[in-house]
Amino acid sequence: MEYKNETVSIDGGWPLSTWQWKMESIALIQKSLEALKKKKLLGLKCPGCGLVYFLPKPYCRCLSIPDEWVEIKDTGTITTFTFSGAWAYEGIEEEGATGTPLIIVGIVLDGSDTMTVCTLEDVEPEKVSVGMRIKLKWPEELLGRLDDIAHCVPA
Amino acid sequence: MAKKEVAVVGVGLSKHVSKRRDVNIAEMVWEAVSACYEDAGLKPKDTDAFITGNMPAFEGVNLPEEWGAGHWGAYAKPLLRITTGGTTGGSVAHGGYYAVASGLYDIVMCIAFEKQSDGNSTMGLNTVALADAAAQFQLGVDPGFMAAFGGGAVGVAVYQASSYMKSSGCTTQHLDKVAALCRNNAALNPYSHLKQPGLTPEEVAKTTLLQYPIRFGHVCPATDGACAMLFTTGEKARKMMDKPAYVLSVSSCSDEAAMVGIAGSGTTNTDPCVQEGCKIAAARAYELAGIKEPRREIDLAEPYAPFAHQMLMFYERLLLCDEGDAPSILDSGSMGLDGELPVCPSGGVISTNAIGASAMERVAEAAMQIMGKCGERQVKKEVRKAVAHGWGGAVNFNVVAVLSDTPRR
Amino acid sequence: MDKEVAIIAYAQTPYEADVESSREMQVLQVTRAALAAAGLKREELDTVITANNDYLDGRTISNMRLVEPSGAWQKNESKVEMDGAYAALYALTRILSGDHDIAMVIGESQASVYGGYVPGIMMLDPTFDRQRWLLNEVSAAALQARAYMNACGVSEEQLAGVAVKNLDNAAKNPLALRAMAGADVRKVLSSRLLYSPIRELMASPLCDGACAVVLASGKAAARAEKPVWIKGVGFSHDSYLTERSLAEMGSLRDAARRCYGMAGIEDPASQLDLAEVHECFAHEELMAYEALGLCAAGGGGDLLDSGATRIDGSLPVNASGGVLAANVACAAGLARIIEAAMQIRGEAGEHQVPGVKTALAHGQTGLCAQENIVYVLGGE
Numbered sequence: 001m002e003y004k005n006e007t008v009s010i011d012g013g014w015p016l017s018t019w020q021w022k023m024e025s026i027a028l029i030q031k032s033l034e035a036l037k038k039k040k041l042l043g044l045k046c047p048g049c050g051l052v053y054f055l056p057k058p059y060c061r062c063l064s065i066p067d068e069w070v071e072i073k074d075t076g077t078i079t080t081f082t083f084s085g086a087w088a089y090e091g092i093e094e095e096g097a098t099g100t101p102l103i104i105v106g107i108v109l110d111g112s113d114t115m116t117v118c119t120l121e122d123v124e125p126e127k128v129s130v131g132m133r134i135k136l137k138w139p140e141e142l143l144g145r146l147d148d149i150a151h152c153v154p155a
Numbered sequence: 156m157a158k159k160e161v162a163v164v165g166v167g168l169s170k171h172v173s174k175r176r177d178v179n180i181a182e183m184v185w186e187a188v189s190a191c192y193e194d195a196g197l198k199p200k201d202t203d204a205f206i207t208g209n210m211p212a213f214e215g216v217n218l219p220e221e222w223g224a225g226h227w228g229a230y231a232k233p234l235l236r237i238t239t240g241g242t243t244g245g246s247v248a249h250g251g252y253y254a255v256a257s258g259l260y261d262i263v264m265c266i267a268f269e270k271q272s273d274g275n276s277t278m279g280l281n282t283v284a285l286a287d288a289a290a291q292f293q294l295g296v297d298p299g300f301m302a303a304f305g306g307g308a309v310g311v312a313v314y315q316a317s318s319y320m321k322s323s324g325c326t327t328q329h330l331d332k333v334a335a336l337c338r339n340n341a342a343l344n345p346y347s348h349l350k351q352p353g354l355t356p357e358e359v360a361k362t363t364l365l366q367y368p369i370r371f372g373h374v375c376p377a378t379d380g381a382c383a384m385l386f387t388t389g390e391k392a393r394k395m396m397d398k399p400a401y402v403l404s405v406s407s408c409s410d411e412a413a414m415v416g417i418a419g420s421g422t423t424n425t426d427p428c429v430q431e432g433c434k435i436a437a438a439r440a441y442e443l444a445g446i447k448e449p450r451r452e453i454d455l456a457e458p459y460a461p462f463a464h465q466m467l468m469f470y471e472r473l474l475l476c477d478e479g480d481a482p483s484i485l486d487s488g489s490m491g492l493d494g495e496l497p498v499c500p501s502g503g504v505i506s507t508n509a510i511g512a513s514a515m516e517r518v519a520e521a522a523m524q525i526m527g528k529c530g531e532r533q534v535k536k537e538v539r540k541a542v543a544h545g546w547g548g549a550v551n552f553n554v555v556a557v558l559s560d561t562p563r564r
Numbered sequence: 565m566d567k568e569v570a571i572i573a574y575a576q577t578p579y580e581a582d583v584e585s586s587r588e589m590q591v592l593q594v595t596r597a598a599l600a601a602a603g604l605k606r607e608e609l610d611t612v613i614t615a616n617n618d619y620l621d622g623r624t625i626s627n628m629r630l631v632e633p634s635g636a637w638q639k640n641e642s643k644v645e646m647d648g649a650y651a652a653l654y655a656l657t658r659i660l661s662g663d664h665d666i667a668m669v670i671g672e673s674q675a676s677v678y679g680g681y682v683p684g685i686m687m688l689d690p691t692f693d694r695q696r697w698l699l700n701e702v703s704a705a706a707l708q709a710r711a712y713m714n715a716c717g718v719s720e721e722q723l724a725g726v727a728v729k730n731l732d733n734a735a736k737n738p739l740a741l742r743a744m745a746g747a748d749v750r751k752v753l754s755s756r757l758l759y760s761p762i763r764e765l766m767a768s769p770l771c772d773g774a775c776a777v778v779l780a781s782g783k784a785a786a787r788a789e790k791p792v793w794i795k796g797v798g799f800s801h802d803s804y805l806t807e808r809s810l811a812e813m814g815s816l817r818d819a820a821r822r823c824y825g826m827a828g829i830e831d832p833a834s835q836l837d838l839a840e841v842h843e844c845f846a847h848e849e850l851m852a853y854e855a856l857g858l859c860a861a862g863g864g865g866d867l868l869d870s871g872a873t874r875i876d877g878s879l880p881v882n883a884s885g886g887v888l889a890a891n892v893a894c895a896a897g898l899a900r901i902i903e904a905a906m907q908i909r910g911e912a913g914e915h916q917v918p919g920v921k922t923a924l925a926h927g928q929t930g931l932c933a934q935e936n937i938v939y940v941l942g943g944e
């Protein structure tokens with residue numbers, strides 16, 4: 001019998017819609033989100049090791065369960081960053097440069113032991129650096145959603 | 156039962172290219188497995204156990220060895236599946252080490268592979284955080300921000316690069332140099348994917364900026380490929396060959412808190428370039444291996460670096476120099492094939508990335524360099540001790556293996 | 565193996581159809597409980613191996629989020645993507661290597677998250693079988709049941725008899741999801757037909773749960789109160805679903821042979837006091853009797869009928885209710901190890917069998933028990 005040296009591609013699929021993830025963390029986070037309406041930042045502290053989680057988390061790596069709500073400040077420090085969207089980086093003209101990129105920063109708010117992310121505004125990209133101090137930029141209308149803490153500016 | 160010495164007696168690699176449309180998974184893996192048996196002078200019937208792994212999301216197949224392993228000689232043999240994401244290959248190699256060291260299984264075939272072209276890599280990778288992303292959308296995150304946060308084509312490694320460059324003084328020119336060094340090495344490696352002989356840092360610098368600070372030239376390819384290694388006891392290895400490579404120790408460290416935690420709860424790893432886990436794993440691996448001064452005793456390093464900055468960052472986290480010194484060590488030429496401590500002579504993950512296999516291929520290269528089997532890319536100095544590393548998980552899982560030309564005792 | 569690796573503590577969550585808890589919290593629960601039972605702090609763990617599956621958890625690198633709740637933070641952790649009974653094997657090799665003394669082993673999944681049989685379908689050969697949408701875990705099992713019944717003359721009543729025994733036993737197990745005190749064959753045979761000959765009560769209920777086992781080296785176990793020693797372990801891989809005879813469990817026979825060799829078991833029927841078998845479907849238990857050498861080939865039905873494997877019989881099988889009482893994928897086999905250890909330690913409460921010194925535990929992975937692992941455990 002003659003074998004043809006030829007392969008055939010067969011279409012297949014992976015139906016993602018069949019998963020129903022469970023997250024009790026959302027119930028906790030919703031309490032923090034509610035507090036945002038009053039410009040309050042609520043983190044959850046672990047009784048075992050003292051770490052403060054913002055946003056709150058239902059378990060700690062030390063195997064204790066964080067249970068103490070603590071207020072954290074709306075100022076913090078940048079630990080990492082990136083830019084999204086092409087622009088003239090280090091003076092090199094990039095294809096499709098649009099001007100000002102979106103600046104995404106990892107921040108640790110004062111009083112929290114965790115890093116969260118948001119966008120940084122009111123600053124030129126070249127001036128952004130790790131270690132910079134920032135302050136959250138509260139929106140006009142506080143909706144009690146993650147959007148409320150999605151922006152910051154240099155402090 | 157006495158602890159046994161562990162040695163590598165065979166290595167096999169398949170072709171590594173971007174799309175293998177001429178073979179299915181079982182056939183592609185058999186290329187590596189048969190090459191490994193041939194290299195060792197052994198047959199499937201000699202094998203006491205099989206350990207296999209790949210990243211399940213990429214091919215869209217759950218437990219591919221169920222229909223594939225018969226093709227690799229695993230019928231009626233003990234078979235174990237180990238998967239830990241991007242570090243799978245390293246974790247499989249560690250599994251092989253423990254299987255032999257335990258004294259229960261003398262000849263162990265370790266298999267790691269990825270056939271990304273069979274599936275949808277973006278979708279596969281996204282499932283890392285799909286649940287958390289879905290949760291965050293419910294809580295009011297702007298999808299546009301989420302997409303931008305994700306690091307575009309590069310992924311969350313951009314944050315690691317950004318932070319590392321600040322703390323070490325590494326510049327984009329260093330990233331360009333790393334890429335050029337690795338792709339030139341890869342050109343001498345018959346099993347690598349992206350071979351770019353004569354590539355210069357200046358040429359790398361001209362590639363498109365994907366997402367600050369990473370350019371297209373600083374990033375690994377998506378590869379289809381497989382790696383197989385045969386581990387056995389030191390005693391058996393010495394009967395089979397003059398110069399086996401010994402695995403002195405393995406260690407791993409899970410420092411997982413991802414990038415934004417569950418449903419956006421934040422991560423306690425506040426600075427992505429710290430990679431404490433790598434330092435912990437390396438320290439433990441050196442301790443078990445009886446190495447007191449790694450920077451003096453290690454002759455060669457294969458850190459896992461799909462992104463250019465990681466070759467330098469992990470060189471430091473593998474305790475081979477002071478933090479912040481890797482860029483200047485690169486500048487000195489010491490990391491080259493003829494240098495004092497060659498790094499990624501294989502070309503590294505930045506040149507070849509069949510994800511599930513990549514962390515094993517670091518161990519394979521370390522072993523082959525010790526055994527003197529690397530042909531054109533064999534490093535100039537004698538390799539007595541080498542360190543191989545894997546990184547992955549979400550962002551904070553590190554696996555380390557220390558290999559040598561002499562056993563632990 | 566002689567006093568080299570022991571089970572020193574364990575924990576199981578109650579098995580529920582849809583628990584009000586994430587898998588992370590269930591893992592946290594069993595980790596804390598097992599550490600407490602072992603009298604250990606998290607700091608004393610040397611290594612953690614979890615058993616979970618990307619397709620069940622709906623996330624790739626599924627172990628990544630389990631690092632913290634499993635006690636593995638900044639520890640040497642890995643993942644076995646098979647049943648937890650295999651994670652235990654990996655932990656065992658880590659301890660025997662001499663590099664680790666104390667290991668935490670965890671298995672988990674939540675059927676309420678993955679919703680049923682899709683992950684099983686994803687295990688099929690993607691080129692031919694998956695495309696036709698005829699095979700899934702249950703229809704494949706039904707084909708195996710039929711092949712076995714034809715080969716050995718086993719009846720549907722006998723299959724139902726396994727379910728009757730196990731579901732009745734489960735009524736004495738407070739953790740079981742499905743239990744039927746005083747169950748009878750008629751009730752089982754009149755339950756909903758899934759794929760002939762498998763009826764709903766002959767098929768294990770996929771559900772939510774987690775379990776944890778703490779393994780210790782001989783040195784570390786010396787301090788433990790009632791260590792249960794692992795006397796032997798064996799595992800084996802069979803050919804793919806459509807490439808082997810479904811009428812017998814070849815890889816279970818091979819796994820048992822390897823295990824018995826290590827444990828010094830020559831006549832399992834007389835040397836074992838109890839067995840916990842991973843029966844996803846009723847017929848699998850009868851097939852397991854034969855593969856484990858508890859009876860002659862083809863004698864599975866007869867062994868059941870003799871009453872020997874009842875909880876008050878000479879070799880009780882699945883006094884816990886087995887997997888027919890609760891099937892947590894990736895944990896069910898590990899739970900068999902726990903149940904066997906509980907029996908040896910006299911901690912099985914209402915479903916305790918008196919005088920268990922040597923027990924067998926079996927775990928499986930893959931369609932129609934393609935992968936099998938067998939342990940023999942012994943008390944002091």
